[in-house]
Amino acid sequence: MTKIQTVLGEIEDSQLGFTLSHEHVIVSNGEDSAHYPWLYDRAATMAYAIKRMRAIKEGGVDTIIDLTTPDLGRDIEFMVEASKGSGLQVVTATGIWRDPPRSIMERDVDATADIFVREIEQGIGHTSVRAGAIKVANDIEGFTEAHVRILRAAARAAARTGCPISTHHNASLQMGTTQVRIFKEEGAPMDRVCIGHSGDSTDVDYLESLLKEGVYVSIDRYPGRAPRPTWEQRNQTLKTLLDRGWGEKLMVGHDGWAAVWLKPGQTEPTSNYFTYNPDGMLHLSKVAIPGMLEIGITQEQVDMLTREVPRRFLAGK
Numbered sequence: 583m584t585k586i587q588t589v590l591g592e593i594e595d596s597q598l599g600f601t602l603s604h605e606h607v608i609v610s611n612g613e614d615s616a617h618y619p620w621l622y623d624r625a626a627t628m629a630y631a632i633k634r635m636r637a638i639k640e641g642g643v644d645t646i647i648d649l650t651t652p653d654l655g656r657d658i659e660f661m662v663e664a665s666k667g668s669g670l671q672v673v674t675a676t677g678i679w680r681d682p683p684r685s686i687m688e689r690d691v692d693a694t695a696d697i698f699v700r701e702i703e704q705g706i707g708h709t710s711v712r713a714g715a716i717k718v719a720n721d722i723e724g725f726t727e728a729h730v731r732i733l734r735a736a737a738r739a740a741a742r743t744g745c746p747i748s749t750h751h752n753a754s755l756q757m758g759t760t761q762v763r764i765f766k767e768e769g770a771p772m773d774r775v776c777i778g779h780s781g782d783s784t785d786v787d788y789l790e791s792l793l794k795e796g797v798y799v800s801i802d803r804y805p806g807r808a809p810r811p812t813w814e815q816r817n818q819t820l821k822t823l824l825d826r827g828w829g830e831k832l833m834v835g836h837d838g839w840a841a842v843w844l845k846p847g848q849t850e851p852t853s854n855y856f857t858y859n860p861d862g863m864l865h866l867s868k869v870a871i872p873g874m875l876e877i878g879i880t881q882e883q884v885d886m887l888t889r890e891v892p893r894r895f896l897a898g899k
């Protein structure tokens with residue numbers, strides 16, 4: 583058995599169960615919850631998060647890969663308490679999202695890689711919680727010098743530790759091609775890389791070009807939101823890739839979050855996320871997976887997408 587890092591400690595890879603590939607317990611753009619805590623009710627937010635995560639667990643999800651980085655307001659203590667209170671297993675990440683801090687420009691690539699490695703091998707912040715993935719991102723801001731430094735640092739950290747990389751990428755701009763190229767230049771093992779948000783593209787030839795490099799592909803952001811592809815279109819993309827023989831390299835998720843920060847006096851969030859996706863991280867289980875079965879994707883293939891492939895990605899086998 584291979585050990586997998588969760589926020590509550592190591593588990594055997596066989597214990598992962600039904601796993602969602604790209605999610606968040608909670609995010610905070612600009613880290614407002616850390617810098618301006620009086621604006622939020624932490625206790626109420628925690629209660630809401632635990633309630634939502636218990637429902638996710640009761641709905642059949644065993645594990646989420648949480649890809650929240652420091653610039654997305656990563657709060658390890660919050661994750662630990664929410665996981666403990668809900669029973670939902672959470673694999674957390676090191677890395678940087680789309681908003682790299684100025685300090686990245688003041689460090690060389692190896693110094694940034696050292697930070698990632700420290701969070702993988704020793705722990706995040708003042709905790710012993712170890713990262714089980716490395717998160718990086720590229721979107722409409724392009725491949726700036728800072729973003730390229732982060733990609734290279736992630737690749738070097740993956741090569742040193744074997745920890746997998748999971749990306750955010752703008753699929754409409756086919757940024758995964760550049761991500762893969764940079765990872766290869768730095769010697770990252772391609773079988774430890776997943777190109778995320780790939781379900782935002784219906785260009786199966788593009789997605790297959792990534793898969794031919796040996797990486798995993800995450801068809802996430804279910805249920806979809808205009809102008810991005812609908813959940814039905816995402817299902818069809820999956821089926822086409824499955825029909826082409828890529829079932830052992832595909833995962834699924836929502837890029838959803840269990841909770842958002844509540845202001846004093848709030849008991850329910852006002853985020854429009856819960857308006858267009860009321861099922862949250864259960865959309866796949868309640869809607870999209872039944873839809874997959876209706877279009878000819880088999881239960882065996884669904885189990886591969888949601889159980890076996892995430893296990894192989896996290897375990898490195």
